[in-house]
Structures are given as structure tokens and as C-alpha cells.
Amino acid sequence: xxxxxxxxxxxxxxxxxxxxxxxxxxxxxxxxxxxxxxxxxxxxxxxxxxxxxxxxxxxxxxxxxxxxxxxxxxxxxxxxxxxxxxxxxxxxxxxxxxxxxxxxxxxxxxxxxxxxxxxxxxxxxxxxxxxxxxxxxxxxxxxxxxxxxxxxxxxxxxxxxxxxxxxxxxxxxxxxxxxxxxxxxxxxxxxxxxxxxxxxxxxxxxxxxxxxxxxxxxxxxxxxxxxxxxxxxxxxxxxxxxxxxxxxxxxxxxxxxxxxxxxxxxxxxxxxxxxxxxxxxxxxxxxxxxxxxxxxxxxxxxxxxxxxxxxxxxxxxxxxxxxxxxxxxxxxxxxxxxxxxxxxxxxxxxxxxxxxxxxxxxxxxxxxxxxxxxxxxxxxxxxxxxxxxxxxxxxxxxxxxxxxxxxxxxxxxxxxxxxxxxxxxxxxxxxxx
Amino acid sequence: xxxxxxxxxxxxxxxxxxxxxxxxxxxxxxxxxxxxxxxxxxxxxxxxxxxxxxxxxxxxxxxxxxxxxxxxxxxxxxxxxxxxxxxxxxxxxxxxxxxxxxxxxxxxxxxxxxxxxxxxxxxxxxxxxxxxxxxxxxxxxxxxxxxxxxxxxxxxxxxxxxxxxxxxxxxxxxxxxxxxxxxxxxxxxxxxxxxxxxxxxxxxxxxxxxxxxxxxxxxxxxxxxxxxxxxxxxxxxxxxxxxxxxxxxxxxxxxxxxxxxxxxxxxxxxxxxxxxxxxxxxxxxxxxxxxxxxxxxxxxxxxxxxxxxxxxxxxxxxxxxxxxxx
Numbered sequence: 209x210x211x212x213x214x215x216x217x218x219x220x221x222x223x224x225x226x227x228x229x230x231x232x233x234x235x236x237x238x239x240x241x242x243x244x245x246x247x248x249x250x251x252x253x254x255x256x257x258x259x260x261x262x263x264x265x266x267x268x269x270x271x272x273x274x275x276x277x278x279x280x281x282x283x284x285x286x287x288x289x290x291x292x293x294x295x296x297x298x299x300x301x302x303x304x305x306x307x308x309x310x311x312x313x314x315x316x317x318x319x320x321x322x323x324x325x326x327x328x329x330x331x332x333x334x335x336x337x338x339x340x341x342x343x344x345x346x347x348x349x350x351x352x353x354x355x356x357x358x359x360x361x362x363x364x365x366x367x368x369x370x371x372x373x374x375x376x377x378x379x380x381x382x383x384x385x386x387x388x389x390x391x392x393x394x395x396x397x398x399x400x401x402x403x404x405x406x407x408x409x410x411x412x413x414x415x416x417x418x419x420x421x422x423x424x425x426x427x428x429x430x431x432x433x434x435x436x437x438x439x440x441x442x443x444x445x446x447x448x449x450x451x452x453x454x455x456x457x458x459x460x461x462x463x464x465x466x467x468x469x470x471x472x473x474x475x476x477x478x479x480x481x482x483x484x485x486x487x488x489x490x491x492x493x494x495x496x497x498x499x500x501x502x503x504x505x506x507x508x509x510x511x512x513x514x515x516x517x518x519x520x521x522x523x524x525x526x527x528x529x530x531x532x533x534x535x536x537x538x539x540x541x542x543x544x545x546x547x548x549x550x551x552x553x554x555x556x557x558x559x560x561x562x563x564x565x566x567x568x569x570x571x572x573x574x575x576x577x578x579x580x581x582x583x584x585x586x587x588x589x590x591x592x593x594x595x596x597x598x599x600x601x602x603x604x605x606x607x608x609x610x611x612x613x614x615x616x617x618x619x620x621x622x623x624x625x626x627x628x629x630x631x632x633x634x635x636x637x638x639x640x641x
Numbered sequence: 642x643x644x645x646x647x648x649x650x651x652x653x654x655x656x657x658x659x660x661x662x663x664x665x666x667x668x669x670x671x672x673x674x675x676x677x678x679x680x681x682x683x684x685x686x687x688x689x690x691x692x693x694x695x696x697x698x699x700x701x702x703x704x705x706x707x708x709x710x711x712x713x714x715x716x717x718x719x720x721x722x723x724x725x726x727x728x729x730x731x732x733x734x735x736x737x738x739x740x741x742x743x744x745x746x747x748x749x750x751x752x753x754x755x756x757x758x759x760x761x762x763x764x765x766x767x768x769x770x771x772x773x774x775x776x777x778x779x780x781x782x783x784x785x786x787x788x789x790x791x792x793x794x795x796x797x798x799x800x801x802x803x804x805x806x807x808x809x810x811x812x813x814x815x816x817x818x819x820x821x822x823x824x825x826x827x828x829x830x831x832x833x834x835x836x837x838x839x840x841x842x843x844x845x846x847x848x849x850x851x852x853x854x855x856x857x858x859x860x861x862x863x864x865x866x867x868x869x870x871x872x873x874x875x876x877x878x879x880x881x882x883x884x885x886x887x888x889x890x891x892x893x894x895x896x897x898x899x900x901x902x903x904x905x906x907x908x909x910x911x912x913x914x915x916x917x918x919x920x921x922x923x924x925x926x927x928x929x930x931x932x933x934x935x936x937x938x939x940x941x942x943x944x945x946x947x948x949x950x951x952x953x954x955x956x957x958x959x960x961x962x963x964x965x966x967x
Contacts, residue, residue, distance in 0.1 A: 407845035411660075413760035413782030413817060416844055483761030527739060529759030531780070 213237045214629060215250045216590070219259035223266055224559040225567045225579035234264055236586040239628035244580050259590060262623060265562055266580050267299025267330075267587035269569040270540050271467060272443050272515035274364070277323065278316075279308025284520035284607045286320070289540065290328035292518070292605040294633035296541035297589030297622040299330050300577050302569070305337040306364025312337035312348045314356035321357050329632040331587070333359045333575060338377050338388060344368050347377055350386055359573040362389035362443065365490055365519075365535070367425050369395055374429065378438035387572060389441045390429055392450070393491055397421035402531050404477040404494045412483065414530060417492050419447045426450055430457045433464055441572060442466040444517055446491035448501030455510045465572060467513035468502050470546040471537050471612045475499070479612065485526045485533035487612045489517070503554055506564060512572070514564040516543040520608030537612035541604050546613065548593055548620025558593075586629035595621040651950035655767050655774040658783035659824040667828060671793050674939070674946035678797070681717070681942055690949050691720035694751040699741075700777070701727045701757040706912055706937065707777050707787075711754045714944035718952075720752065738762065739769050746770040751955055752948055755779075760817075773951035781815050787911055788821035790943040792829065794935045795866060798907065803830035808861050808902070809851075810836040810892060811870030811919055812881075814843045818911045819870060823851055836860030837892065840881040857892060861901035868909045869894050872919050885918050895921040899930070907932050 217233040221244055232246035235254070243249070250256070270293065276283035286303070293301050303320065305311035311320060317334050324332030336358035340346040343363075350361060361381060367390060368374045374390075381388050398421045403409050405416025426442060430453065433440045445451060445466050457464040471489060476496045479487035487493055505511040519536025526533050539546075547561040570578030577587055596619045601609040625633040652666065659667070680686060696715040700708050708724060715722040727741065738757075745753065746769070753774045755763045760780030767774040778784040796802055807826055813819045813835050826833050833851040835842060836859075847853050854860030861867055872888060882888050899906060908924065908931045916922040925931050 405844050407848040410843040410845055411820070411849060413780050413820060418844075483764060524737065527737075527765075529738070529757065529762035529765055529780075531759050531761075 210238055213242065213251055213254035215254045215256045216259050216264060217250070217256055219590070220263040221245070221580065222263060222558060222562060223580040224563045225266070226581055228580070229559065234580065234588070236629040239586055239630070241580055241582050241584050241586050243582055261592070263591045263593050264580065265297065265544075265589045265591055266566040266578050267589055267625065267627065268297050268544055268565040269300040269302065269573075269575060269578050270298045270516050270518065270543055270565065271302045271513050271569045271573070272304065272469075272517050273301040273540055274304045274306070274517075274519040274536065276520065277307065278319070282607075283522055285327065286324050286332060287327040288605070288607040289518065289520070290330045290332070292538070292541040293330045294625045295605045295622060297544045297591060297625050298540050299587035299589070299625065299627050300333060300575060301330055301540065302333045302335060302359060302573065304364045305335050305362065306342045306366065310337050310341045311335070311358075312340050312342070314349065314352040317353055317356035317358050330627060331577070333357075333573065335360045335362050335389065337361065338363050338368055339373065342366055344370055344373060347373070347380060350381055350384055354384055354386060359575060360387040360389050360441070363391065365391050367391050367393050367395060371428060371432070375432045375436060378432050378436040378440065382436055382438040385439065387439045387441055389443055390425065392422050392425040392429070392442045392445065393417070394421045394424045397424060400531070402488065402492070403480050404492045406477065406495065408477050408481070412480075412530075419449050419494065422447055422491055423449050423453055426453045430462065430464060433457070433462050437463075439463040440465075444469045444472065444491055444515065445502070445511070446472055446494050447498045451501050451505035451510055455505070458510065465512040466510075467515045468506060468511050469515055469517040470539055470543050471517065472499065472502055473506065473514070473550055474546050474613060474616070480530070483530040485528065485530055486537060486610050486614060488530060488533055488535055489537060489612065490535035503550065503556070507556055507560060509560075512564065512568045514543070514547060514561070516540040518606075520606050521610045522608055526610050536610065538604060538606045538608055538610055539612075541606060542599060542611070542613060542618065544589065544591065544622060545597070545618040545620050548591075549618045552619045585627075587627050589622050590624040590626075591620065591622050593620050595619070597621050651954060654951070654954060655776075656785055656947055656951060657764050657767060657774065657776045659785050659788050659821045659828070660783065662828065664828050667789070667792070667825060670789055670943070670946050670950060671796060673949065674789070674793050674942045675797070677942035677945040678939065681938070686717050687719060688717065689719040691715065691718035691952055694720040694952060695749065696720040696722045696752040696754065696948065697745055697750045698722065698724045698754045698777070699727065699745065699756075700725065701755070701762070702778070704756055704777070706940070707756065710937070710940040711777060711944050714941050714948055715752070717941070718945055718948055720948070738766065742766045742769045746772065752951060773955060775947060775951060778817055780817065781820070782817050783821045784817040785821050786940070786944050786947055787818050788825040789947065790936055790939040791822055791868070791909060791911070792825055793939045793943055794909065794932050797939070798932060798935070799865065802826065805831045805865045806834070806863050807831050807866040807868060808834040808836050808864040809868045809870065810857065810860065810894070812841045812872050813837050813846060813870070814841050815873065816870050822868065823849055834860045834864065838882055857894075857898045858901050861898065861906075864902040864906055866907050866909060867894060867899060867902055869919050871911065871913065872915060874915075889918055893917070893919055893921065894924060896924060899924065909933065909936060911936070
């Protein structure tokens, strides 16, 4: 017995993949999008939901989510991460392989997929390790891992430091047209560094991480991409110089792309003032000039992707002297709100922002999603673009509450989220009629 | 002895650093310390300013001189002083830093003197306890009583701080002494030169209000005071500088290099010294030139002043409403 159609009417519909931005209706039939637009046919039998004042966006694809599953489930499980994702309009989470054990074997990719199907409310796509145990030494079985469902290869929050290993990984990956994703931070140059190198680090007596620790890896890798012809992506860039390096690589026609984290678009190094460990990120928050260069890079298309870099840490791991505290911030739940806040604050075009969390990651990872085209799965978010709210870390869905943007004012909030046309999150029931 | 009458109220619960202190906060502390220098030279060195108070010295990093200086300061003020070196305590049994703080706090100390190897750790602990906290050195961040004792030493010898030119030489990057001194000397109107090889000068140090030099000849020119910093052995084995020999050749203070400074320039060192690495042994012992012994003496007086200033802000009534000090 099939379900009745559901029609979401009087909504603003935004789908950059169809160059669509209009007031109209979205019709869901059998978990798929049956029709979308201003003048579509809706049967009398359809269940109708009036979405006046709200906007429908494609469900977001968050291309970098760390969970603690397997191995550190006290920080976050696939299930709890998926609840946070749903509350943020994220219907696809791309999860990182640097778990315990690392996802470096086809059986473990399969484990993630099965756990996700059994417990998570959003779609989960695993990345697999480039090297065994993410140690940067022995290449994993890219072919078998891809067949098992790995969407790309990365060593998570560690750079592949050995240039020869990286060359071989890029070269071998190009056999499969697989994407290699780098955490661009030179561990030797980072050394004991824990924050952006500059005046503030000097004043706080903390060891700095120079911008060159990032650009040295990016510059090296771009040479290796030239040598191998592989597809290469950088998880997160943090500096204006990195934006420039990627811009030049793209101008030379290389298959180089990059992402940035929502936190880096909103915060800068000054957020670590008073040794605030919630703002201890990897890569580090850098100067305000860097932040503005990242916003510009996103606006002009140099930066392809925005990720949350969602990295849940328990209170003990953050309640430490700054140098000893864990890196990372939660963010999958606030990813879209941060982007909408940038839209309001910096005038960034909504279509550009949505592409960075929908169309672009779908294309890079060959994921079926990120659009509201008829025939696509009915994965979408119902959003109030204007609603102001203040981030209260304790109110977040994630199991861990380490939000770098805690206390920040955001504008734009997810009201409801749907996967296969089914509600997986609803902030208030009165949106239904 | 009622020296607290001299002292106008210190505006903070804790002394976590020089940053945030005004010139008058600093001057008031130095004035109070001056009175204790005199007391410390008497036969009876005791007062009852801290009678009934409990002071715990919590040292996560080993220290001989700072810890004993704080211990003596507390005892001369009449406090009960307990020393805790954490290498031997529960921290090695898996207890977290904050657990240790909460445990100690439950013993109702009035004053907690803390040294820790991580920048910011003392401020973190201060948030979790209800007593007054005194930073005895946190990582490469601050060591406020060292800066105060250095200032007192200079003021007593030269009569002032404003207008002086002071060179701080050596491993600036890893030095909390350099940071606190720079902040204090700037606040009181002295000019500071930071001198050292590029590998030991932190990024953007000039933005902290100092001039940066990489040779002793340029850095010491016209200076009234040359303050040498301790160079840690582990930094000298090719990591940041190639060898002790080369370091001493370029930056070690001897009479020849001291000649670049003003005639009659004075020499200071926070200790412990590496004789023959950063300072010539005979120069260090020349009391005409070297203030190093004065610094140790001033240390006790300055710590007495700091302890008293913080204690003056402590509630004087017990929870029952009865006076705590009778």
C-alpha cells in the first residue's frame, strides 16, 4: 500500500542545481520528489503542508564529520551524530576513517554502512583511510574499499607526510578516478604548535602553527597532482595564502578542490583569547584577514565546499590547559545556520552557499543527492531563513557540547528535515496543518 | 605590624599575571614590598598579617627558589604553609588537574600559589577554586612575582623605572619571565629591548611593545640594565641553537659584551644560572655589577606583599558570621 502524496505548498524553493529560486510547491511521492515548481499538479488526495514564510533547500551533504564510532562512542555515535545532523538540515554525513580501529579495510566500511542503516536517521557515507591505520605508511586497498562503499580516501586529521607515499596514493587512486582528500598540515612544521602563529600566541605563551605548515603541504601536493593527474581535495583550508594556492592550481586546470569549515568562516584567532579551548581547532583559527580571504574564496568559487568538521569532544578532553586540550568543535547542527548568517552579514549569495553544501560535495563524491530535481530522493530541509537564535551548546543534539560558536548569534534556523520524504526532525509541530 | 594601612585595595581576587594591572597597582605592590625588605632585615622577621590563614604551594613543575621564597614569605606573614609537589601526588594516578584543584579547595585554603608547565593552566585552576590564586609561573605565559621582584630590585638600586632602557636577552620564546617583565616595564615607562637569535624570539614580539635585536652589540647599546635569561639545555642541542659553545660566543654575557651597554650598567638573572652558557661566572658574582643576590632577597619581600594584597580581599568572616581572625 503506497502512502498518500505529500505536498509542501507556498514555500520558497531553492535548488541551485536547477537554477531554481521561486515560491511554489514541492510534491513528494513514494519517498521521491515527484514535482517541484510554481504551477504543479497536486491531487486532492495529497496531504498538504502550508510552508508560507519557509524555504525548502536540498538536504545538506556535510563532507567532514568525525564521530566516535567505532571506538569512542562516549563522544558521539553514528546515531547521535545523525540526530544533530537532522536538526541542522544535513541529510548526508560523510564520516571520517580515523576511528578506533581506523576504517582501512572493506569489512570496516561495511560495518559503518550497516551500523548507519540500523541506527542513523540520515544517510551516512564513509571515507576510507589512504594508509593502514592512518599512519601514512602502507597504502590501503582502494579498489576493494570503493566497492564496499567508500566515497573517498583520507587519513582523517593527519596529513600524509611522506611525499613518495602521497605520490603513489594519488597515482594509484587515479586508476579508479578516486578522490584523495588531504588534511593539509605539516606535522614537522606544526611541531608543538597549538594555535595560529602570531602576536596572540606570543602573548599567551602558546606555540604557534605557521601558515606555511598548511601551504607547504598544499604546494607539494599540487606538484604531485600535476605529476599523477589524480583528483585531489583539501578538507579544510584556513589561510588566505592557501586560497591563493588553490586558485592558481585551478587556473592551471588541475583537478584540485578544497573545503573550509563553517567555524573558520565565522571565527578568528582572537576566539582563543583567555585560553578558550572550545576554539582550539585543527587547522587553527587564523587572522581576521585570513577569515575574510576565506569568505571571498567561497564567494568567488575557489573554495568548493563548506564542512562542519564536526568533531565531538567530551568535557574532560576540553577542560584542560590549552596545549593539552583536544582539538575540534561540534558543528553539523549549526552548519547551515552559520552559512545563512554569512548570507545576512556578508551578502553571500544563497545559491553559492547551498552549492557548497549540496551540489558540489555530491559531484565530488558521486553521491546521489544534493538536489531537489524530480526523481531525486525526497531529502530536504525546511528552513526559516530569517529566524535569529543564539547557540546554546547544552541545547544541541550532539552527545558532546564543545561548540566553538557557543553564545554566538545566528540568523537562519532549520524548522524540519526530511529523508525519503519522512520527517526526521521537526522543531515545532505547528508547521503541519 | 600593620603594613596593610599602607596598601590601597588590590582590585583583583587573584594575581594571575602582570597583564591587566595598572601602573598604580604595580607601584602599590612595590611600595608594600619595600616595607617588607626592611622587616626581613630585622632579627624578628615575623608579622601576623596572615595569622590563621592557610597557604598551599601547589607546584606541578619542580622549583627550588620560587617555592622556598613563597614558603618563607607565607611563614613570615604568619600563615600556615603547606608545600605540594605534584610529581609525587595523585596526578600520576590518573586524577585530573581539576580534580586536584577541587580536592585542595575542599580543604579551605585561603591562598593557593600555583606553578604549572602549561600556559593558562593557573588561570584554569583559578576558575575552579574559591580561594585567592597566585601564579608562580605558567608555561611560557607569565611569572608575575618575578617581574615584580625584578622591578623592586631595579627601583631600589636606581630609584626609578620610568625612562630606563632594559635589555632582556636569551630565550624569549619559552620565557614567562620575559613576558611578565616586558608587560611590567612597559607599564611603568621603561623601554625594553629583546635580544636573541631569531630561533628564540617569538613571532610578532615587536607588537608587544619591545624593540627586537639579534646581536648583543646592538641590543645592549645605551642600556641601564642587562637581564639575562636561563637557556634550557634541551634547547641547545641543535634544535634551536647549534651548541652551548656557539651560544656563549654570540650571546653569553661577559665584560666585553657588557661594554656595549651604558657605563655602570647592571646585570640581572632570574636564576638558576647556567654559568658559562648565558653568563660569565666571575661577572655573575661581582656584586658591584650583578644584582642577582638582591633579586633573591627582593623575591621574599615581593611575595609577602602579593600574599598580603590578596589576603586583604579575602572575606574576613566565617560562614557562621564569627570573625575568622581573632
